[in-house]
Amino acid sequence: MTPLGMDAREEQVFRYLAANPRTDLETLVDRFGAEAADALEGLRRLGLVSGEPLDVRRPDQAFQRLVREKEAALFAAKARVAELQEIYDLAHRPGSTGPVVLLTSRTQLQACMDELELSAAQTLDKFITDPYIPLTNVHTPGDDARRGEDGTIRMPRRRVLYEQAVVDDDRALEGIRNTMDLPNAEIRIAPSLPYKLIIADGERALVPAYARDHDDKLSTHLITRGTELIAHQMVFEQCWTAATPLAGGNELLNEEFSVEEKHIVGLLVSGATNERIARILGAGVRTVQRRLTDLQQRAGVRSRNELIRHAATRWMN
Numbered sequence: 653m654t655p656l657g658m659d660a661r662e663e664q665v666f667r668y669l670a671a672n673p674r675t676d677l678e679t680l681v682d683r684f685g686a687e688a689a690d691a692l693e694g695l696r697r698l699g700l701v702s703g704e705p706l707d708v709r710r711p712d713q714a715f716q717r718l719v720r721e722k723e724a725a726l727f728a729a730k731a732r733v734a735e736l737q738e739i740y741d742l743a744h745r746p747g748s749t750g751p752v753v754l755l756t757s758r759t760q761l762q763a764c765m766d767e768l769e770l771s772a773a774q775t776l777d778k779f780i781t782d783p784y785i786p787l788t789n790v791h792t793p794g795d796d797a798r799r800g801e802d803g804t805i806r807m808p809r810r811r812v813l814y815e816q817a818v819v820d821d822d823r824a825l826e827g828i829r830n831t832m833d834l835p836n837a838e839i840r841i842a843p844s845l846p847y848k849l850i851i852a853d854g855e856r857a858l859v860p861a862y863a864r865d866h867d868d869k870l871s872t873h874l875i876t877r878g879t880e881l882i883a884h885q886m887v888f889e890q891c892w893t894a895a896t897p898l899a900g901g902n903e904l905l906n907e908e909f910s911v912e913e914k915h916i917v918g919l920l921v922s923g924a925t926n927e928r929i930a931r932i933l934g935a936g937v938r939t940v941q942r943r944l945t946d947l948q949q950r951a952g953v954r955s956r957n958e959l960i961r962h963a964a965t966r967w968m969n
Contacts, residue, residue, distance in 0.1 A: 808836065810836055
């Protein structure tokens with residue numbers, strides 16, 4: 653299970669708990685030694701173990717997120733290889749200008765991001781990753797900058813996927829709230845994302861030129877066609893499917909819940925605290941607490957953890 657982030661001892665402990673539910677830590681230490689405590693902590697970080705006495709989640713559910721994250725990372729790696737291959741081919745093809753333009757200045761990147769944001773007519777897909785660095789203005793639903801030549805407001809179908817760390821960043825609050833207010837907008841949250849990404853109308857994409865751990869955080873490729881654009885769209889679709897809905901695009905929640913409740917459920921399942929939910933929604937913490945109490949009564953559960961499980965398995969599936 654090493655590819656999923658588990659070492660050998662963690663897998664031993666997980667196997668034991670799967671066969672022996674409601675085991676206490678003392679029993680694990682007696683069986684596996686002092687390393688059992690470290691193994692248990694690792695399993696908790698992966699979201700595989702909970703409770704006291706200890707119990708494990710169903711493997712088919714517990715490992716689903718980890719497998720999807722690895723699949724997304726593999727898709728991302730394939731996309732980068734395809735991009736590098738096309739760049740190589742273009743550089744070795746006489747007289748070719750190619751579909752990839754390298755942006756190296758903040759001014760270039762800001763202008764291109766704004767152009768994609770405001771000119772998209774049909775679809776706009778975005779990865780928002782940590783660290784969150786706002787480079788363009790937040791354009792409200794009625795902003796004149798969104799108007800086309802005929803004077804109508806452009807409102808494409810918008811799918812924005814936020815990395816969890818961005819949701820916890822106060823600098824992103826204005827952007828998140830604005831996206832919630834935009835027509836045709838859907839928001840989802842993922843524990844992690846492979847890289848920053850913007851795709852407009854499936855025809856143009858902005859992708860970092862280097863991996864996330866590279867010192868150069870600014871250089872970005874504008875891709876206008878080719879196999880790498882298709883590959884990045886595939887990565888987006890994979891990550892989007894695996895993410896937790898926060899707003900829009902979920903008919904079950906739209907029918908059964910108010911807009912505020914729908915946002916609270918999405919943030920709750922994504923792991924946000926009451927205080928964070930309140931800040932994102934611009935509501936009071938007591939208001940959020942009351943809404944959560946109402947949701948617990950509706951779900952027929954008594955605790956926050958039970959409500960999260962119920963929401964994830966019943967309301968959002």
